[in-house]
Amino acid sequence: MIRVGNGFDVHQLVEGRPCIIGGVEIPFAKGLKGHSDADVLLHAVSDALLGAAALGDIGKHFPDTDERFKGADSRVLLRHVVSLLKAKHYNIVNIDATIMAEAPKMAPHISDMCRNIAEDCGLPTDSVNVKATTTEKLGFTGRGEGIAAQAVCLIQRYQI
Numbered sequence: 017m018i019r020v021g022n023g024f025d026v027h028q029l030v031e032g033r034p035c036i037i038g039g040v041e042i043p044f045a046k047g048l049k050g051h052s053d054a055d056v057l058l059h060a061v062s063d064a065l066l067g068a069a070a071l072g073d074i075g076k077h078f079p080d081t082d083e084r085f086k087g088a089d090s091r092v093l094l095r096h097v098v099s100l101l102k103a104k105h106y107n108i109v110n111i112d113a114t115i116m117a118e119a120p121k122m123a124p125h126i127s128d129m130c131r132n133i134a135e136d137c138g139l140p141t142d143s144v145n146v147k148a149t150t151t152e153k154l155g156f157t158g159r160g161e162g163i164a165a166q167a168v169c170l171i172q173r174y175q176i
């Protein structure tokens with residue numbers, strides 16, 4: 017049985033925070049605000065995986081009212097999500113994601129993001145794809161107020 021999932025996340029860009037996207041700290045004047053490290057891309061990927069397995073969303077598994085997740089490394093959260101899928105006998109087939117940001121430039125960091133996601137999901141790197149787009153200066157992303165990311169994934173249940 018194969019199943020599809022999608023995830024979407026937004027975080028505000030503010031001064032005084034690191035800009036961590038796809039597990040990569042990108043040099044930039046602003047960073048993403050959140051309870052965790054606010055890694056918008058890994059949150060979208062985690063939600064896509066949880067959605068595919070009908071396991072809810074990251075807010076359910078890692079509530080932002082829980083001090084344990086304050087400043088959490090979203091790679092650790094993603095690895096936990098992958099373990100939840102394994103427990104339900106799902107393998108991940110592939111992941112595709114898009115970051116919407118006017119700045120910073122994502123292109124120099126895309127391959128590191130793909131490598132991080134592949135590593136955390138136990139996948140070969142060519143099973144993970146990350147893209148970036150501006151929104152042509154339109155909307156909150158276009159004004160540089162925040163960054164959005166969306167992801168889709170395919171998972172497959174194996175026989176035991």
Ligand SMILES: Nc1ccn([C@@H]2O[C@H](COP(=O)(O)O)[C@@H](O)[C@H]2O)c(=O)n1
Pocket residue numbers: 116117118119120121122123124147148149150151152
């Ligand atoms: N934050 C971003 C946004 C875009 N890119 C790259 O630039 C290309 C052109 O973007 P458009 O919005 O004009 O389509 C896009 O294909 C990305 O490769 C980026 O690196 N960082």
Ligand SMILES: C[C@@]1(CO)OP(=O)(O)OP(=O)(O)OC[C@H]1O
Pocket residue numbers: 025026049050051052053054055059074075076078079080081085086088
């Ligand atoms: C990851 C969590 C938990 O620390 O917090 P945030 O970093 O605020 O991220 P968000 O995408 O708003 O939702 C999930 C949260 O519960």
